[in-house]
Amino acid sequence: MIKAAPVQRKFLTPGVYVLLSIVLIGVFFAVRRFLFGIGAISNLNDQYPWGIWIAIDVASGVALAAGGFTTAALAHIFHRHRYEALVRPALLTALLGYTFVALGLLVDLGRFYNIWHPLMPSMWSGHSVLFEVGICVMFYLTVLYIEFMPVVVERFMGRVALPGWLAHFKGVVEFLLRLFDRTLGRVMALFIIAGVLLSCLHQSSLGALMVIVPYKMHPLWHTPILPLLFLMSAIAVGFPMVIVESIWAARTFGRKPEMHLLSSLGKTVSVLLFVYFSFKVGDMIIRGTVPWLFQPGLESFMFVLEMVGGVILPGAMLLSSRIRHSAPHLLAAALLVVFGVVLNRINVFLVAYKPLYATERYFPAIGEIAVTAGLIATLILVYRLMVTVFPVMAVETESDRSVEEWAHDVETKRADQRMSVPRGNTAVTQRRDS
Amino acid sequence: MDRREFTKLLGATGLALVPGKAAASDPHPHARKVDGIGVLVDTTLCIGCRKCEWACNQSNNLPEQPLSSFENKSAFTSNRRPDAAHYTVVNESRPDGEPIWAKVQCMHCQDPACASACIVTAFDKRDDGVVAYDASRCMGCRYCIVSCPFQIPAYEYDNALTPQVRKCTFCLERLDEGRAPACVSICPVECLTYGRRDELIALAHRKIARNPDRYIDHVYGEHEVGGTSWLYLSSVPMTELDFPELGDAPVPCVTETIQHSIFKNFVPPLALYAFLGQIMWLTRDREQDAEAEGSDAVATQAVRDQGGTTL
Ligand code: SF4
Ligand code: SF4
Numbered sequence: 001m002i003k004a005a006p007v008q009r010k011f012l013t014p015g016v017y018v019l020l021s022i023v024l025i026g027v028f029f030a031v032r033r034f035l036f037g038i039g040a041i042s043n044l045n046d047q048y049p050w051g052i053w054i055a056i057d058v059a060s061g062v063a064l065a066a067g068g069f070t071t072a073a074l075a076h077i078f079h080r081h082r083y084e085a086l087v088r089p090a091l092l093t094a095l096l097g098y099t100f101v102a103l104g105l106l107v108d109l110g111r112f113y114n115i116w117h118p119l120m121p122s123m124w125s126g127h128s129v130l131f132e133v134g135i136c137v138m139f140y141l142t143v144l145y146i147e148f149m150p151v152v153v154e155r156f157m158g159r160v161a162l163p164g165w166l167a168h169f170k171g172v173v174e175f176l177l178r179l180f181d182r183t184l185g186r187v188m189a190l191f192i193i194a195g196v197l198l199s200c201l202h203q204s205s206l207g208a209l210m211v212i213v214p215y216k217m218h219p220l221w222h223t224p225i226l227p228l229l230f231l232m233s234a235i236a237v238g239f240p241m242v243i244v245e246s247i248w249a250a251r252t253f254g255r256k257p258e259m260h261l262l263s264s265l266g267k268t269v270s271v272l273l274f275v276y277f278s279f280k281v282g283d284m285i286i287r288g289t290v291p292w293l294f295q296p297g298l299e300s301f302m303f304v305l306e307m308v309g310g311v312i313l314p315g316a317m318l319l320s321s322r323i324r325h326s327a328p329h330l331l332a333a334a335l336l337v338v339f340g341v342v343l344n345r346i347n348v349f350l351v352a353y354k355p356l357y358a359t360e361r362y363f364p365a366i367g368e369i370a371v372t373a374g375l376i377a378t379l380i381l382v383y384r385l386m387v388t389v390f391p392v393m394a395v396e397t398e399s400d401r402s403v404e405e406w407a408h409d410v411e412t413k414r415a416d417q418r419m420s421v422p423r424g425n426t427a428v429t430q431r432r433d434s
Numbered sequence: 435m436d437r438r439e440f441t442k443l444l445g446a447t448g449l450a451l452v453p454g455k456a457a458a459s460d461p462h463p464h465a466r467k468v469d470g471i472g473v474l475v476d477t478t479l480c481i482g483c484r485k486c487e488w489a490c491n492q493s494n495n496l497p498e499q500p501l502s503s504f505e506n507k508s509a510f511t512s513n514r515r516p517d518a519a520h521y522t523v524v525n526e527s528r529p530d531g532e533p534i535w536a537k538v539q540c541m542h543c544q545d546p547a548c549a550s551a552c553i554v555t556a557f558d559k560r561d562d563g564v565v566a567y568d569a570s571r572c573m574g575c576r577y578c579i580v581s582c583p584f585q586i587p588a589y590e591y592d593n594a595l596t597p598q599v600r601k602c603t604f605c606l607e608r609l610d611e612g613r614a615p616a617c618v619s620i621c622p623v624e625c626l627t628y629g630r631r632d633e634l635i636a637l638a639h640r641k642i643a644r645n646p647d648r649y650i651d652h653v654y655g656e657h658e659v660g661g662t663s664w665l666y667l668s669s670v671p672m673t674e675l676d677f678p679e680l681g682d683a684p685v686p687c688v689t690e691t692i693q694h695s696i697f698k699n700f701v702p703p704l705a706l707y708a709f710l711g712q713i714m715w716l717t718r719d720r721e722q723d724a725e726a727e728g729s730d731a732v733a734t735q736a737v738r739d740q741g742g743t744t745l
Contacts, residue, residue: 039591046517046588049576077710079717110574110589110597114554117573123554127690130553130577132697193710197703201696212551212581212689215678224688356585356678357515 026374041367057104068094070238085394136202240334270318310340470563472631482535486617493616542663550686660684
């Protein structure tokens, strides 16, 4: 089991006040939307029914939450236990990321109160890509909450303290926690696999969404392999998100980042990026869209920016071991990957989308930007709050030992346990330990 | 199972996830031949009186009602699109100097993109050919608007709580009473003909054969995006009247093929699930020796495994 503890830090800092004011501005516009309609705060119209709420809040949000399933797969399916320290922060990001995708949708959906309709068998729509995305996201969100349960159990089991009359329920709550504790461990594997499967399905289907508009999309992005490209880029951006978070969290909470783990993730990322890049280029050559690159205009500029700034540059940076082992450089490379994927989602959903009878280009209104910024600020605040309440961050609270030492401890302990059981690999273990 | 076998299996599972390739030969799974009703628009007869617009507003209780406002020909100065308050508009084009008028509305596609896209089946291609909308199902995601190849559905962006997707209804209530759509009934020059789609196509071709100088030899909507219930005859290609240039393949073809091959009897997802489970089981003890190889070796291994599942 991972050893993690709540972070002990003051919650209210100047940064937090800035975030709070961004949240308030967002709330102001969101309220206007519920009073006067989507049109009152957005530039959405019949030409551009989708704007940044879909491209950023939903598409980028889902992609950037991919760290949850990639680290879960790495640590729990491929059993690279040393990465376990990264699983909980990534899980929390995914959990909050998807929750905020849902919240963002409540603003964007015209009839938000019907958001549960896809669950009704009478309305199932098997041929709709969006239906698959919706169902998978709902299930995955549930899986994420289940995966997070052990953290809650760990925090509260045996120390439930309820105020006032609620104290009567203490026994019940304790019982439930203990029940979860006993059962969850046994079935968790099923949920972890389901989470990875559901992620693969909806990450790719998000790309399939735009396959249906061959006549309205720029050829640089419109390809039948969009689902595959979306899946690959989501997997590629999973670890960079973990890197960004870990280094940032380490900074804000004044701890050492787990550089040892992060830099080996960085190496993985460079390979993933180059595989993605070769698919992208191969697809362009096969479909003969290369000439479009040389057509001056916003589209070709954005495409080159996305590919050079978000794929080639970070891919090349991460090849260098010196860059991988320096926190600021690694952070920069990881941020570039994140930038590249967000830009890709914006390009696919907005820049490439050309209505047949467009009179003017879409550009987000202040209200749209405010709502999106408000959601992101809320997410950061809730994340901050959660890590101070729940044991998410892998830290040694009593001493200042780095996580690497901690990870080493865990390994040694594991090795010790294993020594007593004669096995094929005991020799290896012993050699290392002696 | 050694690593090489693993990779092979990965490849096999992965391939099922690669859309298009595996299923390219499948016919479009959702395709459904609907032999319903339709309307034939003979643009060479239209006089641009805009009475159909007025009748449509009357029949569908749309806001702009007085007949006089439709006699205003200044509407032709710009190319208008149907919107939430106008289900049909008549546009004027002058490809060769002489004005040609063409009525625009939902084409009631044979294989509608909007219905394929809709997440909750709020759009439905009925057996009589009408593409109907049911607001009570709709959750307002507007994917239907994104997907329509004719850019037809419009949205009530200023309605805070109960916005609807709006488009030509084919005057469903009138049809149920056995009457023709309002626009067809009012047209003073019989530019619009209402009837069975297959008969209209035959009629259109007869007209072309009888008057080869009057018409180009193409019925717009006979094959476009798999065919539409509304059909157009014209003296110049419809693209010159600002109609979109479209291929014959139904728009939902590719996405539905992808969808249906990924979810073929749920085999690919279940296979992936079982496969991931197997990796989980097989690698449960392996981290020990992997650790001993040193961190970068592990990372490289992780790359291989990670990359493998995804491709
Ligand atoms: S024209 Fe557009 S709205 Fe009308 S049926 Fe076809 S896809 Fe649907
Ligand atoms: S807006 Fe309504 S009708 Fe259109 S796709 Fe979404 S749920 Fe379906």
